[in-house]
Amino acid sequence: MTSTYAPDRTTLFGIYKRVALLKANDERSRKVIMTGRLVMPYYSYRGQEVIPAAMATALTDDDYWVTIYRGIHDMLAKGMPLNDLWAEIAGRVDGTCKGKGGPMHLTYPEKGIMVTTGIVGSSMPIANGIAWGSQLKGNNRVTVATFGDGATNIGAFHESLNLASVWKLPVIFLCQNNLYSEHTTYEKATAAKRVADRAAAYNMPGVRVNGNDPVEMYAAAREAVDRARAGDGPTLIEAMTFRFYGHVFGDADAYMDKGQKQAAMDADPVPLFRARLIAEGIATEAELVAIEAEIETRIDTAVEFALASAFPDLGELTRDVYAEGEVA
Amino acid sequence: MNATATNAKPVTILQAINSALADAMAEDETVLVLGEDVADPEEGGVVGVTKGLSTRFGDHRVRSTPISEQAIIGAAIGASLVGFRPVAEIMLMNFTTVAMDMIVNHAAKLRFMSGGQTHVPIVIRTMTGTGFASGGQHCDYLEAWFAHTAGMKVVAPSNPADAYGLMRAAILDPDPVLYIENLPSYWTPGEAPPTGFVVPLGKARVAKEGTDITIVSYSRVLTEVLGAVEAMEAAGVSAEVIDLRTISPWDKETVFASVAKTGRCLIAHEAVTQFGVGAEIAATLQAEFFGQLKAPVGRLGAPYAPVPFSKPLEAAYAPTAARIAEVAIALTKDH
Ligand SMILES: Cc1ncc(C[n+]2csc(CCOP(=O)(O)OP(=O)(O)O)c2C)c(N)n1
Numbered sequence: 177m178t179s180t181y182a183p184d185r186t187t188l189f190g191i192y193k194r195v196a197l198l199k200a201n202d203e204r205s206r207k208v209i210m211t212g213r214l215v216m217p218y219y220s221y222r223g224q225e226v227i228p229a230a231m232a233t234a235l236t237d238d239d240y241w242v243t244i245y246r247g248i249h250d251m252l253a254k255g256m257p258l259n260d261l262w263a264e265i266a267g268r269v270d271g272t273c274k275g276k277g278g279p280m281h282l283t284y285p286e287k288g289i290m291v292t293t294g295i296v297g298s299s300m301p302i303a304n305g306i307a308w309g310s311q312l313k314g315n316n317r318v319t320v321a322t323f324g325d326g327a328t329n330i331g332a333f334h335e336s337l338n339l340a341s342v343w344k345l346p347v348i349f350l351c352q353n354n355l356y357s358e359h360t361t362y363e364k365a366t367a368a369k370r371v372a373d374r375a376a377a378y379n380m381p382g383v384r385v386n387g388n389d390p391v392e393m394y395a396a397a398r399e400a401v402d403r404a405r406a407g408d409g410p411t412l413i414e415a416m417t418f419r420f421y422g423h424v425f426g427d428a429d430a431y432m433d434k435g436q437k438q439a440a441m442d443a444d445p446v447p448l449f450r451a452r453l454i455a456e457g458i459a460t461e462a463e464l465v466a467i468e469a470e471i472e473t474r475i476d477t478a479v480e481f482a483l484a485s486a487f488p489d490l491g492e493l494t495r496d497v498y499a500e501g502e503v504a
Numbered sequence: 505m506n507a508t509a510t511n512a513k514p515v516t517i518l519q520a521i522n523s524a525l526a527d528a529m530a531e532d533e534t535v536l537v538l539g540e541d542v543a544d545p546e547e548g549g550v551v552g553v554t555k556g557l558s559t560r561f562g563d564h565r566v567r568s569t570p571i572s573e574q575a576i577i578g579a580a581i582g583a584s585l586v587g588f589r590p591v592a593e594i595m596l597m598n599f600t601t602v603a604m605d606m607i608v609n610h611a612a613k614l615r616f617m618s619g620g621q622t623h624v625p626i627v628i629r630t631m632t633g634t635g636f637a638s639g640g641q642h643c644d645y646l647e648a649w650f651a652h653t654a655g656m657k658v659v660a661p662s663n664p665a666d667a668y669g670l671m672r673a674a675i676l677d678p679d680p681v682l683y684i685e686n687l688p689s690y691w692t693p694g695e696a697p698p699t700g701f702v703v704p705l706g707k708a709r710v711a712k713e714g715t716d717i718t719i720v721s722y723s724r725v726l727t728e729v730l731g732a733v734e735a736m737e738a739a740g741v742s743a744e745v746i747d748l749r750t751i752s753p754w755d756k757e758t759v760f761a762s763v764a765k766t767g768r769c770l771i772a773h774e775a776v777t778q779f780g781v782g783a784e785i786a787a788t789l790q791a792e793f794f795g796q797l798k799a800p801v802g803r804l805g806a807p808y809a810p811v812p813f814s815k816p817l818e819a820a821y822a823p824t825a826a827r828i829a830e831v832a833i834a835l836t837k838d839h
Contacts, residue, residue, distance in 0.1 A: 240586075274619035283618035290585050290622065295609050301575050302610060305582015305590075312536075312564060312588070319582075332605070335572035339579065342570060496620040497654050499678040 181398035182391055185458045187233060191390045192453055193467060194229035198249045199446045200471045201258070205248070205265075206425060208479060216265055216279050219246035220421035226445045227352050227387040227415045228253035231320060234397035240288040240310075240319040242303040245280040246352075246419075247292050250322050255287035258478035268485035275488045276496065288317075296357075297330030299323050300349060304340050307347035307404075318404040320348045325414075326357020328371050337378040337412065346404035348397075349412045352387065354419040359431040375412040387415025388445035417445075518690040520664035520697065521553050521629075524671035525591060527699055529561050535675055536565050536583060539576060539593025539629070543568040550595060551690060553629075573599050577606035580626045581614070589675055590626050597632035597684065598641050600650075611680040612655030627674045631685035633724055634774065634822050640810040643687070645723075645775035650682045651752035651784070657705055658751040660684040662726035664694035666749055669703030677705055684751075686724040708755035710762065714744035716836050717768040719828070720759055720785060722748040725772050731825030732832065739829075741836050751781055756788065763789055767798035770832050774822045777805035799835045804828060 183191065202222045208214045224246075232253035235241075243250040252261065256272065264271025265279045272284045280294040291302050303321035310317040327333055328351060340347050351371050355362045368374050375382025381403070385396045393415060400411035418440035422429045429437070453459040515523070529535045537557055541549050546568045548555030558566035569576050573594055580592035594600050600607065607628065615623040634643045650656045657679055661667035667685075674681040711726065712733060721729045726747045733743050744762050748754055763769050769789055771782035782803035789801045804823045812818050 242582075272619070273617060273621065276619045277617040281617040283614075283621050285585075285621055290582075291610070291614065293610065295605055298578075298605055298610060301578020301606060302582040302585070303578075304575065305579035305584070306586050307582070308579055309583045309586035309588055312583075313586075332574045332578070335570070335575035336578065338570055339572055339575040343567075492619075496616045496618075498615070498657075499623065500620075 181395035183394045195225045198225040218425040221249040223420040224417045230393035231397045242291045242299040243322045245294045256284045259481045262478040262482035263485045266482040269488045270485040297327040297332040300336035307345040322350045325353040340410040341378045341380045344409035347410045348400045351414045358423045372414040382412040384414040387417040514693040515696040517667045520668040524668045528675045534588045536590040538567045573603035577603040584626045594630040597630045624680045633687040635688040639813040657681040660723040665697040668697045669701045672702045689724045706753045708758040709747045711747045712745040714742040716742045718744045718762040718766045720746045721772045728825045732829035735829040770802040772804045
């Protein structure tokens, strides 16, 4: 790992703040569903927090992101406000999409969050187009597409990597390899030994990193961002990780290897990261406790804001199908 | 908007589309063109619809792509989300099937799912049409699939002026538009429209006035309908012909006005009849004119079969002038 891109102490602290927010938000989401206060399909990202936190830290607000159903961590990392997020996943009018997108279709262009898709493998072709736009405008913005390991077996993945490489697009393909696609293990579904190896076929760098290690993940992200900004084209990053709570919240996990799962949970990247900050003297226990408490308060506020927000009126049923005044 | 064509020199549909793209690109630098072989080193497409554009506007704005239909539509969608107006070519309509996820799940829905925060002003150009012995996989009309998808608009010109005007409108439109070109009629000549001529989306054209029956059609079959009208007149039947021009959203007002006058309607199109555009129009008319129609609304399309290769079978597949006249006359006589 090149030290050129290693995060300094402030950067590392910044990544942790994002990680702490993502972890707390996932825990709250599961709690709110379990207590019956909200009903929604929920794809827990618990265990994968370091990847988007490090990636987002390597980006600016102006950069773009296209993500998937398991992408709330990506969006929070990129700066989606908690109130808007919670109102949307509650299907309320104050949500980012007036409640019409829901957890699988969040959009927040203000922070570059352009598309969230529920279709496996579809984040990449659209990310290419956004990156093409940046290339045409010469505005130096980078686009990140996130997806899972399973998505790399979809045709769109291959079409997208090929086109991005031929056109030298400023795009980063960030695979969050949590070793499962739905209930199927990586080995059963993917012929390539490593997702990163697939980059070779498209003449672009393919790197596999420990996505749970903030230093390694940040370095890979920075290197890819710099490459994209310099006009050197796309990078495929395979960030290794593990999801703790099954595919969709409520699934029984019977298909998962219990030992593997236990080992992954024992190596939970969040407390490890937290301990590291203290060990390296980057933050004190008291500082972290204060940050975490503030996050809880912000989430409390967001949940209450969301539940107090109105449902969209029924006129929304046929609004936004076409531009206003252009109704079919 | 309804400026009549003033340019005396005839042009083909193919030239009209080329001019529309060129004029739109010259006026608005956010208009882009992409697709397989569309740039000039690749000869401006298989039949040359986009010829000259990359030489004139640069290969950054007119890009030949790999054979990657999902990547083509995805790139168009993404670029449109950040302020461009891409015109993406899918070489043949059957190949849209390979990009259906991008079209149906993304282009058509992003405005709605984002609560109006984003929108997808793209044009998807594609061509199709029987008559070239292409067989089952290269000449289907699939317009009903797209018309059925909320969020998509679908247009199909039948003459050069409309081809130009509908393309200009489609590029200006804030939502995704599927623009269907017809291979066998690319070289059909007609009056050239003036530069900037726009045919508003959703507005049909009364191609010929008549009193006994309304015939609604679009794309190449419209030409067959106009051919049928002569035979019908010989049989003493006067037909009013409506060129829909925009399939979705279709111009109910114009069709209703005509059917209110004639009391009869036949819808003719090249796609298979079952579950087709004709079914939608027929159902709407029966609801609107129940008790007032002089005959059941008729539909005439292709048989419920893939497009055949063998010449006589292929010739019997799409509605012809003779068949249209026969069905239309029967509708006026039997009831
Ligand atoms: C095209 C498509 N096929 C199937 C599905 C159903 N599905 C939803 S998530 C999923 C697994 C995807 O796994 P992966 O890409 O590894 O992402 P992860 O969920 O692990 O983050 C499947 C099969 C879908 N949404 N889209």
